[in-house]
Amino acid sequence: MIETNDLSKQFNNNFWAVQGVTLNVQPGQILALLGQNGAGKTTTVRMLTALLAPTRGSARVAGFDVTKNPKEIRMNVGVLTEQHGLYLRMSGDEYLDYFGKIYGLDAQARAVRSKYLLDYFGLGEAARRRSGEYSKGMKQKLALARSLMHNPSVLLLDEPTSAMDPESSRLVRDEIARLRSSQRTIIICTHNLAEAEALADHIAIIYRGKILLNGALDELKQRVLGPVEYEARFADAFDTSGLSLPAGAEVASRSETSLKFRIEAPQVVNPGLVRALASMNAPLISFHEVPRKLEQVYLKTMAEAQGLAYAA
Amino acid sequence: MRRNWDAIWMVARREFIDQFRDWRIVAPMVLLMALFPFVADDTTQDSIQFMGRFGGELILERLVPFVILVIGFFPLSFTLVVALESFVGEKERGTIEPILSSPLDDHQIYLGKLLVGITTPLVFSFFSITIYLILITRRDVAFPSPYLLALVLLLTFAHAVLMVSSAIVISVQATTVRAANLLASFVVVPVAFLLQGETALIFWGNESVLWYAIVGVTLLSALIVRLGVSHFRREYLLGREIDTFNLKQMGRVFMGRFVGNAESIRDWYAFELPETLKQLKKPLALVTLLGVAAIVASYLWVVVNVPAFLDISPEVTDRIKTLVNENLTDFEDLSTQMPVPVLFYHNARAVVIMLLLGIVSFGTLGVTLFLVNMGLVGGVLGGASLLGVSPWLLFAAGILPHGIFELSAVFLSVSATLKAGALLVTPQQDKSLGELLLVALADWFRVFIGVALPLLAVAAVVEVFVTPQLLKMVVPYF
Numbered sequence: 001m002i003e004t005n006d007l008s009k010q011f012n013n014n015f016w017a018v019q020g021v022t023l024n025v026q027p028g029q030i031l032a033l034l035g036q037n038g039a040g041k042t043t044t045v046r047m048l049t050a051l052l053a054p055t056r057g058s059a060r061v062a063g064f065d066v067t068k069n070p071k072e073i074r075m076n077v078g079v080l081t082e083q084h085g086l087y088l089r090m091s092g093d094e095y096l097d098y099f100g101k102i103y104g105l106d107a108q109a110r111a112v113r114s115k116y117l118l119d120y121f122g123l124g125e126a127a128r129r130r131s132g133e134y135s136k137g138m139k140q141k142l143a144l145a146r147s148l149m150h151n152p153s154v155l156l157l158d159e160p161t162s163a164m165d166p167e168s169s170r171l172v173r174d175e176i177a178r179l180r181s182s183q184r185t186i187i188i189c190t191h192n193l194a195e196a197e198a199l200a201d202h203i204a205i206i207y208r209g210k211i212l213l214n215g216a217l218d219e220l221k222q223r224v225l226g227p228v229e230y231e232a233r234f235a236d237a238f239d240t241s242g243l244s245l246p247a248g249a250e251v252a253s254r255s256e257t258s259l260k261f262r263i264e265a266p267q268v269v270n271p272g273l274v275r276a277l278a279s280m281n282a283p284l285i286s287f288h289e290v291p292r293k294l295e296q297v298y299l300k301t302m303a304e305a306q307g308l309a310y311a312a
Numbered sequence: 313m314r315r316n317w318d319a320i321w322m323v324a325r326r327e328f329i330d331q332f333r334d335w336r337i338v339a340p341m342v343l344l345m346a347l348f349p350f351v352a353d354d355t356t357q358d359s360i361q362f363m364g365r366f367g368g369e370l371i372l373e374r375l376v377p378f379v380i381l382v383i384g385f386f387p388l389s390f391t392l393v394v395a396l397e398s399f400v401g402e403k404e405r406g407t408i409e410p411i412l413s414s415p416l417d418d419h420q421i422y423l424g425k426l427l428v429g430i431t432t433p434l435v436f437s438f439f440s441i442t443i444y445l446i447l448i449t450r451r452d453v454a455f456p457s458p459y460l461l462a463l464v465l466l467l468t469f470a471h472a473v474l475m476v477s478s479a480i481v482i483s484v485q486a487t488t489v490r491a492a493n494l495l496a497s498f499v500v501v502p503v504a505f506l507l508q509g510e511t512a513l514i515f516w517g518n519e520s521v522l523w524y525a526i527v528g529v530t531l532l533s534a535l536i537v538r539l540g541v542s543h544f545r546r547e548y549l550l551g552r553e554i555d556t557f558n559l560k561q562m563g564r565v566f567m568g569r570f571v572g573n574a575e576s577i578r579d580w581y582a583f584e585l586p587e588t589l590k591q592l593k594k595p596l597a598l599v600t601l602l603g604v605a606a607i608v609a610s611y612l613w614v615v616v617n618v619p620a621f622l623d624i625s626p627e628v629t630d631r632i633k634t635l636v637n638e639n640l641t642d643f644e645d646l647s648t649q650m651p652v653p654v655l656f657y658h659n660a661r662a663v664v665i666m667l668l669l670g671i672v673s674f675g676t677l678g679v680t681l682f683l684v685n686m687g688l689v690g691g692v693l694g695g696a697s698l699l700g701v702s703p704w705l706l707f708a709a710g711i712l713p714h715g716i717f718e719l720s721a722v723f724l725s726v727s728a729t730l731k732a733g734a735l736l737v738t739p740q741q742d743k744s745l746g747e748l749l750l751v752a753l754a755d756w757f758r759v760f761i762g763v764a765l766p767l768l769a770v771a772a773v774v775e776v777f778v779t780p781q782l783l784k785m786v787v788p789y790f
Contacts, residue, residue, distance in 0.1 A: 049413045052547050071415050079413040083406030087326065089333040101322055102414045146410060 001027055001185050002048060002154060006057035009043050017043040019209045027183040032196035034298055035206035041189040042082055045156045049079050062154045078152035080160055084143035088132030092123050092142050095131060096149055103150035117145035136163040144172060155179060155186045161195060173199060197294040205298060207305045217294060224297045227262045229290040235283035243280060246272035260290065319416055323424025331394060331432060341391060345436045348386055349444035352379050360453055374515045376448060377456050377464050383444050384468035385507055387436035388475055389500050395429030395479035396492045403549055404489055412546045422544045429476040437468055463522045467510060470529040475499050477536040484544055485745055535674040539737045543745050565747055569754035585762045588755055595727035603723065606686035614694025629699045637787055656772035659718060663725045663764060667756055675733025682726045709786040713779050718771035721764040728759040
C-alpha cells in the first residue's frame with residue numbers, strides 16, 4: 001500500500017520539485033504516474049523509497065513511514081531506476097546474487113530466485129555473460145529482475161519497458177499484471193501512454209511538481225473529455241434531421257453516413273436511442289462507443305496546464 | 313556486529329571484483345608497482361657509491377627507511393583514483409541508486425567503499441616495498457631494524473587511511489569525477505609535504521619521533537573518517553546534479569549566521585555575541601586546560617633538562633642579566649621598533665593562521681600551534697627561573713599586563729577554532745558540508761571581530777607602552 005499526503009520536496013536552491021502530492025494506491029492496484037521530463041516523477045519515487053526526505057507532508061509505503069522507517073521501506077520496495085544501474089563487469093547471475101545477498105536472501109533462495117527471473121526474462125542463456133555485453137533491452141530486463149529479486153510487496157518502476165523490443169515489452173507487461181494479481185502495490189512512471197492505459201487502474205498526471213489529475217481512467221476520461229460519445233454508422237447516406245433524441249443525449253457531430261452522440265448515462269439513454277433509430281428505419285451498420293485514449297486525456301490536461309489550445 | 317561487518321564486506325567485495333576485472337586499472341598499477349622498486353634499488357646503489365666517496369655512512373643508514381616511505385607513497389598516490397571515484401563515479405554511471413535504494417545502512421556503504429579504497433593501495437604499496445626489500449639484500453647497505461621497519465610500514469598504513477578517507481569525502485561531495493580528480497591535489501600535495509617532514513625525522517635520527525607522526529596522522533584520519541560518515545547522506549548524493557558556485561547564496565548563509573537576528577551593532581553585542589560566547593564554554597575550558605598544561609610542561613622541561621646542555625654558572629647568569637638591563641633601553645623605545653599597528657597585525661595574523669590550520673584539520677593543527685606558543689611562554693619562564701629570576705615576577709610584569717587582553721583573545725579564538733572543527737565532524741541532517749563550513753566560519757568571525765580584534769588592539773597598546781615600563785621597574789628586583 002502507498003499513501004501520501006501533501007508530499008512535497010524543496011531542494012536547496014528553493015526549487016519545489018514536488019508540491020502537495022496526495023496519492024493512494026492499494027495492494028493489487030497499479031498507478032501510472034505520467035508527466036513531462038522533470039515534472040517530479042523521479043523525485044516522488046525517490047521520496048517513496050526514502051532516498052529523499054520530504055520537505056513537507058507524509059508518506060507511508062508498505063505500512064511504514066518514509067521518514068521514520070527508511071530501512072524497512074527499502075526492504076519491502078523493489079525499485080527500477082531511471083537508468084538501469086548495472087555493474088557492467090558483473091555477469092547477470094552474479095548481479096542478481098549480489099542484490100539477493102543485500103536483501104538478506106540465503107544462498108539457496110538466491111539461486112532459485114535468480115534462475116527463475118533470468119529464465120522468465122529470457123536471460124537464462126546469457127546469465128554467465130557480463131552485463132556490459134548485453135543489449136539495451138537485456139540490461140533493462142536484468143534491472144527489472146533485480147527489482148523483483150527480493151519479492152517486494154511494493155514496486156516502483158521507472159520506464160519499465162523502455163528500450164525493449166515488442167516481445168520483451170509484452171513479457172514485462174504480463175509480469176507486471178501477474179504481480180498486480182498477486183496483490184502487489186505498483187507505481188509505474190512512464191511516457192508510454194498505451195502501456196499505462198493497458199496496465200494502470202489509476203492514473204496521476206504530474207506537472208511542475210503538482211498533481212493535475214488523479215483517478216481511475218474512465219473517471220478521468222469523463223472528467224477531461226466530457227460525456228462518452230457513441231457513433232451510429234449507416235450503410236448509405238441517411239437524413240437524421242427528424243430524429244427525436246431521448247433525454248440525456250445530444251448530437252456531437254454528424255455526417256451523411258454517421259452520427260455521433262454525447263451521452264451522459266449510456267445504460268439509460270442508449271436503448272431508447274437505438275429504438276428511435278430503428279423506428280426511422282435507419283440503415284444501421286454499427287452503434288458503438290467512440291474509443292477515447294489516455295493520450296487525449298493527457299494531452300488535453302497538459303495543454304490546459306500550459307495555457308495552450310488542445311487540438312483533438 | 314557480524315551482520316554489520318558482512319554488509320560492509322559485501323560492498324567492499326563487489327568493488328574489489330569490479331576493479332580487478334578492469335585491466336585499465338590493474339595493468340598500470342601492477343606495472344608501476346613492479347617497476348618502481350627496481351628504479352629505487354638502482355638509486356640506492358648510486359647513492360651508496362656517491363656517499364661512500366664522501367663518508368656519508370650516517371645518511372646511508374637512514375636511506376633505506378626513507379626510500380621505503382617513498383615507495384609506499386607512490387602506489388598510494390596513483391591508486392587514489394579508486395577512492396576518488398568511489399561515490400561520484402557510481403553516481404555518474406548511474407549505478408549508485410540501486411545500492412542507495414537497498415536496505416544497506418549509510419555507514420555500511422561508506423565503510424565498504426573506504427575498506428576497498430584503503431586495501432587496494434596498501435596491497436600495492438606493501439608489495440612494492442617487499443620487492444624493494446628483497447632487492448636491497450644484494451646491496452651493501454644496512455637493512456632497517458624490525459622496529460624501524462614496523463614504524464615505517466605503520467606510517468605508510470596511516471598515510472593510506474589519511475589519503476583515502478580524504479579522497480572519499482571528496483568523492484561524496486563532488487558532483488562529477490572530473491571535479492573529484494581536480495581536488496586530488498588537495499590530498500596528494502599535503503601528504504607529500506607530510507612525507508618530507510617525516511623524512512626529516514628519519515634523517516634526524518630518532519626514529520621514536522615517528523610515533524608522533526603516526527599518532528598525529530591516525531588522529532587526523534579518524535577525524536576525516538568521522539567527518540565522512542557523519543556527512544554521508546543518500547539524499548546528498550541524489551539531490552544535487554550540478555554544483556553552481558553561488559556567491560550570493562554563500563554570502564547569505566554566512567551573513568545570516570554572523571548577523572543573526574540583530575538589527576543594530578548594539579543588539580548584536582547585547583544578544584548575538586553573548587550567545588556564541590556561551591557556546592564556547594566547553595572548548596574554552598579544554599583550551600585553557602591544554603594551554604596551562606603546555607606552559608607548565610614546557611617550564612618543567614626547561615628547568616629539568618636545559619642545565620644539562622647549558623652552562624648556567626653565576627658568572628653566566630650575571631652576564632645575561634647585565635645584557636637584559638642594557639637592552640631595556642630599547643624596550644622603552646618599543647613604539648618605534650614595533651609600532652602598535654604592526655604588533656596588532658602580527659597577533660591578528662597569528663590568530664587567523666590558527667583558524668586556517670584548524671579548519672583544514674578539524675581544529676587539531678590550530679590547537680597545536682596554540683600549544684607551541686604556550687610552550688614558548690613556559691620555556692621563557694623556565695629560562696628565567698634558571699637565571700635566578702622569579703618566574704612569577706617576570707610573568708606579572710612582562711606577560712600579564714598585555715597578556716590579560718592578548719591571551720584572552722587567543723584563548724577565545726582557539727576555542728572558536730576548536731568548536732568550528734568539532735562542528736564539521738558532527739552530523740547535521742539539515743545542512744550540507746559547505747553550509748556547515750560557512751556557519752562554522754561565521755561563528756568564528758563573530759568571536760574574532762566582536763571580541764578578539766578589540767582585545768588584540770588593547771593588548772598591542774599595552775604591550776608597547778605599558779609592559780616595557782613595568783619590566784624596567786621590576787628589573788632591579790630580578
